[in-house]
Amino acid sequence: MNQIFSTDGISQPDRTHVGDLRRVRANPGFWYPVAWSRELKPGKTIGVRYAGQPIALVRPHEGAVFALEDRCAHRQVPLSKGQVKGQSVQCCYHGWAYGRSGRCIDVPYLGKGKLPNGVRTYPCREQDGLIFVFPGDPARAGDMPLPPLAQAANPHYKTRRFGRHVKCHYSFMHENLMDMNHQFMHMKQMGQMKPRFLGQDRGPGMVEARYSFARTGGRQPLGEALVFGQKRDNSARFAHRDVMTIRTEYPYQTLRIQTGDEPPVMDLWIVYVPQDDAQMTNRVFGLLSIKRPKIPGLLDAAWPFLVAFTERIFREDREIVELEQAAWDAQGGDHNQEVFPVICALRALLAECGIPADA
Amino acid sequence: MNQIFSTDGISQPDRTHVGDLRRVRANPGFWYPVAWSRELKPGKTIGVRYAGQPIALVRPHEGAVFALEDRCAHRQVPLSKGQVKGQSVQCCYHGWAYGRSGRCIDVPYLGKGKLPNGVRTYPCREQDGLIFVFPGDPARAGDMPLPPLAQAANPHYKTRRFGRHVKCHYSFMHENLMDMNHQFMHMKQMGQMKPRFLGQDRGPGMVEARYSFARTGGRQPLGEALVFGQKRDNSARFAHRDVMTIRTEYPYQTLRIQTGDEPPVMDLWIVYVPQDDAQMTNRVFGLLSIKRPKIPGLLDAAWPFLVAFTERIFREDREIVELEQAAWDAQGGDHNQEVFPVICALRALLAECGIPADA
Amino acid sequence: MNQIFSTDGISQPDRTHVGDLRRVRANPGFWYPVAWSRELKPGKTIGVRYAGQPIALVRPHEGAVFALEDRCAHRQVPLSKGQVKGQSVQCCYHGWAYGRSGRCIDVPYLGKGKLPNGVRTYPCREQDGLIFVFPGDPARAGDMPLPPLAQAANPHYKTRRFGRHVKCHYSFMHENLMDMNHQFMHMKQMGQMKPRFLGQDRGPGMVEARYSFARTGGRQPLGEALVFGQKRDNSARFAHRDVMTIRTEYPYQTLRIQTGDEPPVMDLWIVYVPQDDAQMTNRVFGLLSIKRPKIPGLLDAAWPFLVAFTERIFREDREIVELEQAAWDAQGGDHNQEVFPVICALRALLAECGIPADA
Known part of the structure; x- marks a missing residue:
């Protein structure tokens, strides 16, 4: 049996009783961003x-x-x-x-x-x-706090604000980000990176997945180097040192990259706000915080490269989730055959926290 | 109580039993223009x-x-x-x-x-x-006369033929023209003009509204001066001298501007012909007759300015009625909260003269 | 009575019990081309x-x-x-x-x-x-042979591969090609050609129509001359010498032009593959084989003209069948009033061989 399943003892995909996840409406009882202040x-x-x-x-x-x-x-x-x-x-x-x-x-x-x-x-x-x-x-509304917004207010980080409209149900976005096996799709941008699933957590309103990565081929791209603030040694010795933690804390999602107990080198906060009544389109609001390296000005100088790198990644992600939505539209329902336990857990979370189609 | 309501003694908006006005089909028992001869x-x-x-x-x-x-x-x-x-x-x-x-x-x-x-x-x-x-x-058909077409056949007038396709139910067009409080929307084109409602008439197949205007700010635009054949004194003394009469004589609409018993300086005939089966689009056919001033050739020389001026006005009107239709589409019905009595009377007229959706 | 009907003794249009032909789905139990090898x-x-x-x-x-x-x-x-x-x-x-x-x-x-x-x-x-x-x-699949593909494999012919997407039910395509009275539509491209219906055949899975043509006005276009390998004498003496045979051998269609027992000067194989689920669009795959004349290289030199000529013809055909489909969409069903017996036979064939809408 693959280690994925042994980590948390789940041996059967819990393809569950969520009905059709794409018909589950986002729960309106949260604070949702609807615009950038600068707009x-x-x-x-x-x-x-x-x-x-x-x-x-x-x-x-x-x-x-x-x-x-x-x-x-x-x-x-x-x-x-x-x-x-x-x-x-x-x-x-x-x-x-x-x-x-x-x-x-x-x-x-x-x-x-x-x-x-x-x-x-x-x-x-x-x-x-x-x-x-x-x-x-x-x-x-008064009782519900605003979520913490990555490191947007932290001067030790530089934060990129980004977003766009994506033609799919918000749940496809959560699944896309949390299933790091889709690293396969970004091979052209990132080189060959083999993800290792380290484990998952499930709590009230929350699912978390942890991964490490080993580079198995290709060069580390500049954009990625910027995120980590240094060139990585590709040898096996250093592989799997950084931990990526992806968490859906309903309805938001975060992705952090950390080495040991150090502050995260990257901290992403992201949310997918349904736009149309059927909730088959969403607008993304993302805050991507990168820890400033010790050399002042280095990150600012390199920023355009990081922006271009992340845009390419996001473009690939947008294309694939829109294809998922198109397949859903053509098939008139969700035919997913999910086998990855943490994604099954995520699906259950989104269904539980959301509003059923017939509600 | 505002004078609007005292003029004709109506104190309550008669938000009536018209059902959903946007589902009322135009009555086919009239002559409708479908093309310009030159086409x-x-x-x-x-x-x-x-x-x-x-x-x-x-x-x-x-x-x-x-x-x-x-x-x-x-x-x-x-x-x-x-x-x-x-x-x-x-x-x-x-x-x-x-x-x-x-x-x-x-x-x-x-x-x-x-x-x-x-x-x-x-x-x-x-x-x-x-x-x-x-x-x-x-x-x-034989018993039904063609309507009088503004001053199209009168040599003392110059007549502009205009029209376009508008993506809305024809009833929005009638309401737009008759409610001169929407002058507010044309402020950029016309300056600040305060309409005063003078009264209304209701007869078989007919509703009429009369207004006067006072300029409360801004300059008289050239296009408007052309319509009146002269510059107007902006002082209060001369305000409210001209009377604008807007009449829906089903299914046509007219707008005349007159001073006392003189022939109208402007005479508009207009109709909104449903295009699609659901009647949610219409094609406008309008004849705008302007009285020729005493100086020969003046109106012809100024004609391009008048055309440009009226086009700008019509563009604003088209944009707003299409937004009304878009709201109707999104809401799946008419949520209008009409408070202006003559518009309520107009709505009742259009509903009475038209064909109910389920007919 | 017109000779059309006397030829085969059918005097009544058999406007038959096909239901709505445009709801009949193509029978999947055949080999359908879905791409060109070169793609x-x-x-x-x-x-x-x-x-x-x-x-x-x-x-x-x-x-x-x-x-x-x-x-x-x-x-x-x-x-x-x-x-x-x-x-x-x-x-x-x-x-x-x-x-x-x-x-x-x-x-x-x-x-x-x-x-x-x-x-x-x-x-x-x-x-x-x-x-x-x-x-x-x-x-x-194993028992069902591939159809013969015009003269694609015959070195005495040059074969053009062509195709495009057409926004109509495949049945409109069959009817278009088989009813040569639509020659009227191609008058600009072909000059005035009067078709004479010579007869029809009906067999299992097959309908065939035969025509001859007489030029009644205009010049023979170059593209057509290329097909026949020579200039035709327009005089009545030579009219009606060539026979055009159009056959729907379900689900394919062929068109051959032959003089007496000679090999065909033109041999077309064509099929209309439904693209969308409702089968209201199709992709055409056609093989048009032209017999090589005795002068080597002549056909190759003239090929661009033949391509351009056939493209113009096909463009006219595509436009008209898409208008037929648009009328069907607007009317919500088939209101055809077919009077030409071989087309009635073709309609019956397509209905019999296809899959009813409710199957």
Whole structure:
């Protein structure tokens, strides 16, 4: 029996009772990023999405960002096409105005006593360059903390913010990242790297996989060297020294690379926010923190190479998960035959934490 | 209470029993334009649409235009791809020929005694540069007059013919034009204009709204000055002198600007012809007549500016109504919260005069 | 009565009980070409389709081409994105490998004793530049011969291989070619040619139509002259000398032009392979064999003109059959009013030999 299975004693793939995972909706009771801070200038409003819900983000010249349903109560056109006036936004069509609370506070051609109902609001927070909303029950937003965002606030790291739209269910993204056997696919970018599965953990709302790697062929690419801050010796002696820990802590995902007890050389935080109502597309928000090496300026100088390297990797990942989604679309359901236990555990987690299709 | 409501004594928005207005089909028992005369050269045929029905318009070298179902009885390919021969059109595929009556008059490889059935015809008329068909019961076409077409035939006016395809239900177009509070949206083009609602009329098959305007900021644009034939004094003294009358006389719409009893300085006739079967797209046919000022040639010289000005306005209108339709599509129904009484009356009119979705 | 009908005594169009012919699925129990040999290089794999089934064709460096279901058993991504290794193909994502038999022979991170199920295979053959698969019951593939492929293997002929995707049900293609009254449509390319129907034959799995032609106007185009190897005299004396025989021998179609008992001057073999699951698109594979004239090199020199001529003809045919399909889509069914007996016989044949929609 392969060591994969002996590590944690699981000998049978638990291809479980998750139904069709691609029909499981993300749980709205969490904080989801919906925009980068830099996308929203002061005095402006932009339209974003969460699972088919149009959301207008509004940044007044003074005060915090707020989030409204992006449909004027009058004729349902996007408020994000409107104008920010003080602490309100005015619809572009007939000038109806809405405040921070979503209440309609002015209809230019109507008496104040007759103002119609307003629009839904979303709890909204901004941190480390991301704007978050809480699409679930607003009463629960206060108790739910924002997640830790990699090392975005740590000066010993340089953090890359990246993201794009991907045409697949968010669950494909979680599986892609956690199953490091897909290293095979990145061979052109990374050379031949043989992953060794070290073990997994499962806790409430959490699944974790740990790997080490040995280079079995090809050269270490520059981008990878940058991540580790040094060239690695390819000999077997040094193989499997670094540990990669990938964790889905619902609904977020992290990937850390660490050597022994040292701080991680790389710390990735990433989330896949459903865009359409069927949740078959997602927008990725990722923070990739790289530990600064001792030589000042080295990482900044090398940054463009690291960006290009990671973009190539992400492009390959995007292509394959979109092919997975296309197969799901063509087959009308999930025919996956998953054999890797930690991925089976991940699937069970996503199903448990999410909202069943018929809920 | 705002004066809007006091003018005609309506104090409650009559958000009525129209069901979903966007599912109401246009009433086919009227003359609808389907093409501009200039689009159809002698000896040619073109394909047009009414509410999903493909129609071949045929202009013989001699005699009036006629209109056939645009599907060969044989294999359903468009007759409008065929050739006009005398008073008939011959299908491009196997050469079946149809006369003015729609009867199949020749199959090149078949005996005359065995000719198959022909195709449907539509009553067809041509006036002032427009080709009309009557999609309803042909027996009623004779009794139904063509509508008056602005001042298209009046030499004291210069008339612009314009139109385009718009991706929305025709009812959004009627509401857009009649609710002059949407002047707010054209602020960049027109400056700040405050509309005052003067009153409304409701009669059989008709709703009318009257407005005056006062400029409250910005300069009068050149295009608007051209419409009025002179620069307007912006002072309050002269405000509200011109009356704008917008009328839906089902299924057409008109907009006239008049000062006192003088002939209108501007006279618009416009109609929105459903294109697809679900009637969620329409083609606009508009005739915009501008009264010629006393200085000969002035209007002609200024015409390109007027065209550009009106195009910018129409572009804004098209964008917003298509956003309304997109919201309807996303919501799967009409969530409008209409508070402006004349628009409520208009909605009721369109629902009454149209054909319910389940009819 | 027209001679068409007297030739074979059929006086009534047998507009038959075929139901909706466009819902009849092609019978999978035949060999269908799915690619040109030149598309698949040694050591490579490509993805093709039969009626919605994705198929990976694999050409090892040594040995015959083989055909697998183009979905990895693991996560359903296309195997045709993978790499050919010896007599197997390895999925690009996690490296699962499949042999000629479709069996999964390696999962890099899994013990050999636990290998999961593999993928479906298709019987596969290659002949005269075409790669065929047998999508039906594999047990029957051995008994079913490959069809004769025009004169592709005959050195006295030069053969053009051509094909393209056409957005229509395959049945429209059969009808188009067999009903030579559609010569009318090619008038611009061919001049005025009057077809005379000479008769038809019907046998098991087969319908045949025979025509002669007389030129009634216009010049013989160069491309046509090339086909016949000489300029034709346009006078009535020589008209109707050549016989064109069009035959659907299910599921293939052939068209031959012959003078008396001489070998055909032109011999076309063609088949329309359904691409999507609903079979409303097809990919054409055609072999057009032209008899070499006595002057060596003449046909090769003239070949580009013949290619251009046939491309123009095929473009017109493609346009019209796609319009037929568009009409079917718009009408939601087949409203054809077929009056030409041999086409009615062809329709019955296609319905009988195919698979009913509800099967």
